[in-house]
Amino acid sequence: MNTNNVTVQLVTIADDEAGQRIDNFLRTRLKGVPKSMIYRIVRKGEVRVNKKRIKPEYKLQAGDEVRVPPVRVAERDEAPVSARLDKVAALDDCILYEDEVLLVLNKPSGTAVHGGSGLSFGVIEGLRALRPEARFLELVHRLDRETSGVLLVAKKRSALRSLHEQLRLxxxxxxxxxxxxxxxxxxxxxxxxxxxxxxxxxxxxxxxxxxxxxxxxxxxxxxxxxxxxxxxxxxxxxxxxxxxxxxxxxxxxxxxxxxxxxxxxxxxxxxxxxxxxxxxxxxxxxxxxxxxxxxxxxxxxxxxxxxxxxxxxxxxxxx
The missing domain is CATH 3.30.2350.10 (Pseudouridine synthase)
Structure with missing residues (x-):
């Protein structure tokens, strides 16, 4: 087994992290942990906000204290990213533009934007492996796996909110x-x-x-x-x-x-x-x-x- 998170963590939500759902917060925090496991630990009450049970759709507020339990996942869940170091490195060459709040990629055809549906590796997992120091990296929109081209990634929650609003309008x-x-x-x-x-x-x-x-x-x-x-x-x-x-x-x-x-x-x-x-x-x-x-x-x-x-x-x- 490969241990992702061996002890209970207490995380205080910063202003720029407020407004997101607890399940999305945990997916970012517990990289490589399957979505099904995240829902399970929330449902079982292992994740708490301000010492209370919450539902997966709970929206975090600035100052909330989140209890993140120890989570263990099989090594196979993380192996695919390390096994595709060549793909991760190749993503670096695909970056068209980057600044402190956003990153724009020329996504290659054949690469999914995120893992799931039987795929353990996607662009967002690759970028997180490429930028391990980044606190926040989230897709603004999606492209089909076989479609290539411009893909927008937010590096701050405030940027994600602004860009989602532009999409909505x-x-x-x-x-x-x-x-x-x-x-x-x-x-x-x-x-x-x-x-x-x-x-x-x-x-x-x-x-x-x-x-x-x-x-x-x-x-x-x-x-x-x-x-x-x-x-x-x-x-x-x-x-x-x-x-x-x-x-x-x-x-x-x-x-x-x-x-x-x-x-x-x-x-x-x-x-x-x-x-x-x-x-x-x-x-x-x-x-x-x-x-x-x-x-x-x-x-x-x-x-x-x-x-x-x-x-x-x-x-x-x-x-």
Whole structure:
């Protein structure tokens, strides 16, 4: 066994830690401990706030005294991060911008933003391993595992709150690039279709257009045309799971190499380009800096696979 926390800890909540749920606080505090174990110790009353039992949704207040019990987890729970030191080191090269309150990453395709669903390693775990001295590192938003590009991470709770507020008020502009099947009609500038999320028995998430779903909108703009494909800029107005992928499919133009909503025949047409991953890339993010108020626009370059694909299409199939 590997001991994470061998003695009872009494932690006083600072001003910048106030407002977060106790379960999220414990997940940050007890890195590597499974979520199920955190809920168990809260439910059993081993975690106390001001000497009283609390529920997982309890929101911490400045000055609260939290009792964090000793927690032991099997070594296999931590091994994956150490076994992926190469991935952790590679994340350092992916940082596009960093200051005292936030960090912006060009997330590689194939890397999850966080562990879970059978994955023990994700970007956030990697960053915490890379920055062991950081008291606070939390994802501001998410990207699908196969999607690459701009990912925002807060280094202070106040920054997280500010950026979440911008997301809620739709003050953050996200622009993605996607290669889709066929000839996207220029007059189709937006797709508005409600999305309903279903979780299959396997735990896989599938999203469908459904009248009972949540209102969703994505704006599209043609960037480049090829004989049998179109490169589009997709800007989500809402932020639903798999939104761009499902809206592109709903419009009749599934994204290249989308293993859930794609078209195998279209993927086959792209064989000579060497493409072997979802062609969806978070190319740019515009937001207001949570400390200075300055308007920031961060761009993320495409990886070699996407660049090569476009190069071959331009050479052979330019419309």
């Amino acid at each position: 739709k003050g953050m502009q996200k622009d993605y690039l996607a290669l889709v099947r066929g000839h996207w009609q220029s007059h189709v500038k937006a797709v508005q279709a409600p999305l309903l999320k279903n979780v299959l028995q396997s735990g896989e998430r599938i999203v469908r257009v459904n009248a009972e779903g949540k209102p969703s909108e994505t704006r599209f703009k043609v960037e480049e045309r090829f004989a049998f494909a179109t490169l589009v800029k997709a800007s989500p107005v809402t932020g639903r799971t798999h939104q761009i992928r499902v809206h592109a499919q709903h419009a009749g133009h599934p994204i290249a190499f989308d293993d859930r909503y794609g078209d195998r025949e279209f993927d086959g047409q792209l064989t000579e380009t060497g493409l072997n991953r979802l062609f969806l890339h978070a190319a740019a993010l515009r937001f207001e800096h949570p400390a200075s108020g300055e308007t920031m626009r961060i761009e993320a370059p495409m990886d070699n696979t996407l660049r090569r694909c476009l190069s071959v299409l331009r050479d052979k199939y330019k419309a």
